[in-house]
Amino acid sequence: MTRIAAIISYGLPAITLGLMGRLIVLYAMKFSTDVLLVAPYIIGIIFGAARVWDAVTDPMVGYLSDKTTSKIGRRRSWLLAGAIPFGLFYAMVFYVPTSLDEVLTIVWLAFAILGFYTALTVISIPHLSWGTEMSTSAIHRSRFFGTRHAFEMIGGLAALGVMLLMIESEDMGIDHAREYIGDISFIVGMACAALILAGAGTLKENRAPITAAPRGSVFTAAGDVWANPHARLVLFVMLIELIGAATMGALAVYVAQYILDAAALAPIIITIYLIVQMIMVPPTLKLMEKIPKHKLWLYSMTFSGIAFGGLFLLAFIPDYWMRIYWNIFVVIFAGIAATVGSTVGPTVLSDIIDYDEYLTKERKEGAYFAVWNFAGKAAGGVVIMLSGIVLSVIGFQPNVEQTQTVKIGLAGLQGLFPMICYLIGAYIFSKYKLTEAETARVREVLDARQRQSDTDQDQSPDAVPSPSSA
Numbered sequence: 424m425t426r427i428a429a430i431i432s433y434g435l436p437a438i439t440l441g442l443m444g445r446l447i448v449l450y451a452m453k454f455s456t457d458v459l460l461v462a463p464y465i466i467g468i469i470f471g472a473a474r475v476w477d478a479v480t481d482p483m484v485g486y487l488s489d490k491t492t493s494k495i496g497r498r499r500s501w502l503l504a505g506a507i508p509f510g511l512f513y514a515m516v517f518y519v520p521t522s523l524d525e526v527l528t529i530v531w532l533a534f535a536i537l538g539f540y541t542a543l544t545v546i547s548i549p550h551l552s553w554g555t556e557m558s559t560s561a562i563h564r565s566r567f568f569g570t571r572h573a574f575e576m577i578g579g580l581a582a583l584g585v586m587l588l589m590i591e592s593e594d595m596g597i598d599h600a601r602e603y604i605g606d607i608s609f610i611v612g613m614a615c616a617a618l619i620l621a622g623a624g625t626l627k628e629n630r631a632p633i634t635a636a637p638r639g640s641v642f643t644a645a646g647d648v649w650a651n652p653h654a655r656l657v658l659f660v661m662l663i664e665l666i667g668a669a670t671m672g673a674l675a676v677y678v679a680q681y682i683l684d685a686a687a688l689a690p691i692i693i694t695i696y697l698i699v700q701m702i703m704v705p706p707t708l709k710l711m712e713k714i715p716k717h718k719l720w721l722y723s724m725t726f727s728g729i730a731f732g733g734l735f736l737l738a739f740i741p742d743y744w745m746r747i748y749w750n751i752f753v754v755i756f757a758g759i760a761a762t763v764g765s766t767v768g769p770t771v772l773s774d775i776i777d778y779d780e781y782l783t784k785e786r787k788e789g790a791y792f793a794v795w796n797f798a799g800k801a802a803g804g805v806v807i808m809l810s811g812i813v814l815s816v817i818g819f820q821p822n823v824e825q826t827q828t829v830k831i832g833l834a835g836l837q838g839l840f841p842m843i844c845y846l847i848g849a850y851i852f853s854k855y856k857l858t859e860a861e862t863a864r865v866r867e868v869l870d871a872r873q874r875q876s877d878t879d880q881d882q883s884p885d886a887v888p889s890p891s892s893a
Contacts, residue, residue: 428625429892433567434574435622436502436550439615441578442541442585446611449538449670449693450586451516452811456599457821458593459519459528467811469533472800473540474808480544481800484566485793486641488549489786492570498553502623505545505574509619510612512538517589518605520676521598540800546619552788554626555773559866568769572705572762576697578715583690583697585611590676590686614626621825640670653857657768658794663723663848664764665802667731667841671696671757673806674837677814681825682737682745682833692754699758700765707766714766715859717773721762721852728845730757735838738830769795774862781865810836 455461484501491497515535519528554567585607592603648654652830672693679689710719733753740746769792776791817832819825826832 424629427629429557430567430570432622432626433550433554434570435498436546436619437511437571438578438581439618440547440550441575442582442611443578443615444543445579445582446586447516447536448669448674448807449514449572449582450589451536452673453668453676454517454589454604454841455532456598456809458604459532460597461525461529461532462815463811463819464815465529466532466810467808469529470811470866471805472533474535474805477540477544477797477800480541481482481548481793481797482537482641482645482790483793484544484733485548485552485787485791485796486644488552488789489644496628498556499623499626501545501549502619505542506616506619506623508538509542509546510614510616512612513615514538514605514609514612518602520766521601522746522875528687532658534819543800544796548792548876549787551769551792551795553626553628554769555776555788555792559777559870561716561774561862562708562712564773565708565766565770569704569708569766571769572765573666573701575765576701579697583694586676587687587690590689590860638785645789645794646789647779647785648790651775651782653781653855654772654791654794656851656855657771657775660724660848660852661764661768661795661885662802663799663844663851664727664768665799667727667844667848668761668764669802669806670731670837670841671754671812673803674833677810678718678734678737678750678833678837679888682830683750684743685747692750695751696754696758696761699755701760703762704766707762710763711770716771717852717855717857719763720771721849721855723760723767724845724849724852727757727760728762728842728849730739730760731838731845733838734843734885735834736841737838738827743806774857774865777862777869778857778865781868797853806836847868870885 444729452463452466455466468543474782480768488497488501491500493500495503512535516532516539519531523531530887550571554571555564557567558564589600592600648658670794675693676686679692680686707719730753733756734750737746737750738748770793772791776788779791780786788863813832813836816831817829819829
């Protein structure tokens with residue numbers, strides 16, 4: 424398989440993460456409150472409970488993924504096993520039988536959301552770990568992760584199209600919307616399962632590390648991650664950054680409908696945000712060849728904070744068209760900055776995983792990306808939970824004109840809150856100490872170990888001669 428074919432195969436599952444994952448973040452809460460008529464704080468509690476559950480499943484899947492020895496591949500086997508459950512649990516979130524009463528509807532949603540995020544863990548952690556193992560070169564790794572991000576944006580664009588159909592179905596009445604949204608969600612879930620199977624089925628795991636998988640328990644692996652000072656800093660920064668970024672998706676529909684007075688613009692605005700990120704992947708990869716990764720990421724966090732802060736002004740702009748133009752202007756700059764974090768971040772964490780291997784002589788991609796994955800899901804859950812609670816407190820009422828207090832609250836959640844998160848993250852990340860020179864030195868040591876292992880295997884009396892030498 425050529426490198427380009429491998430990159431494409433690696434990217435295919437990311438389309439499903441962008442499609443189903445973004446639909447859950449963008450529309451699950453609005454669907455629950457406006458179609459199912461569930462109170463916002465209840466949905467907030469369900470998503471909060473999902474994050475508690477993730478705290479158990481994420482490290483467990485990461486640890487077991489690292490220790491898997493399946494003949495079909497330790498990462499591939501997880502994607503193949505999780506593809507269909509992933510699609511089915513997604514469909515369940517939006518396919519809620521009309522025969523259920525209020526209590527059973529809440530129970531159904533809780534089961535479906537917990538199941539969806541468990542399946543998401545089974546897919547996303549091995550997939551991220553797989554990207555690190557595809558190459559030992561930071562530049563080549565960044566191409567895999569950059570492609571993953573671009574493909575995820577493609578899925579996000581598809582999600583917007585699906586969401587637009589869902590929103591339009593609400594105009595036909597709640598009963599019609601429930602049936603239509605349930606049907607289309609099942610089709611989306613099965614199509615995404617097929618994409619995961621196609622990508623994982625064609626991509627080979629081409630690196631067999633000489634170092635051992637984690638030898639201790641899941642707690643030992645988690646302890647090693649926590650003991651790595653570079654990991655502690657980067658993962659905490661990533662959590663803060665992702666919490667800030669999650670507001671764009673979780674509140675975009677609310678802001679468009681109740682501040683911009685144009686609900687149909689929500690998919691268009693998010694489309695612009697995603698397209699900008701797709702376009703910016705190649706320039707970002709070029710910048711990584713000229714600017715140290717950690718500095719580039721630091722600049723993007725600061726830039727993101729300033730951009731998101733501009734969204735707070737939407738609540739105070741009286742003119743309809745000025746609000747729309749300002750929103751688009753700010754979203755473009757936020758999209759530019761977001762590309763850097765999504766492309767550079769996993770590459771920086773891959774350097775930290777190499778540093779851990781240098782110290783412990785064990786490979787723990789799954790353990791590290793489990794924390795990364797949990798940070799991403801925790802961010803979305805925190806934002807949805809916080810949004811649900813804040814909307815209830817400030818007096819939000821669905822499908823009616825909102826008071827100025829509610830509009831300021833919405834703008835603050837999507838503008839001021841992420842601005843503070845990004846700027847705090849930038850300050851903390853300015854303390855990062857694993858430089859490009861140090862990562863290069865670590866890589867030299869690991870490559871030397873690999874060469875020595877290859878030499879020892881060739882000289883072993885039990886070594887089987889290759890056909891060419893027989």
